[in-house]
Amino acid sequence: MSSFAHTLPYDRMMGDVYVPECPFCHSENVLTPMTDRDYQQGCEEIKTRLVMPCCNGKLMIKKIDSDYFWTTEAVRKTQ
Numbered sequence: 725m726s727s728f729a730h731t732l733p734y735d736r737m738m739g740d741v742y743v744p745e746c747p748f749c750h751s752e753n754v755l756t757p758m759t760d761r762d763y764q765q766g767c768e769e770i771k772t773r774l775v776m777p778c779c780n781g782k783l784m785i786k787k788i789d790s791d792y793f794w795t796t797e798a799v800r801k802t803q
């Protein structure tokens with residue numbers, strides 16, 4: 725399994741979580757509706773659902789590390 729395809733980079737600033745590029749519609753610098761509680765759950769490897777505000781694309785996050793969301797379905801196409 726390619727784990728790279730299941731990662732999505734993010735940035736967290738002042739409690740706000742941004743995705744540099746939406747994996748669905750490719751909007752840039754999308755501010756997500758992820759709350760602190762959702763974020764903490766993700767860090768504790770509790771599955772967290774995220775709906776992208778730009779296009780309603782749905783992600784299921786199974787883990788959050790310091791750089792990436794780890795998703796249950798591939799969010800990137802491998803070359």
Ligand SMILES: [Zn+2]
Nearest residue numbers: 746749778779
């Ligand atoms: Zn989008």
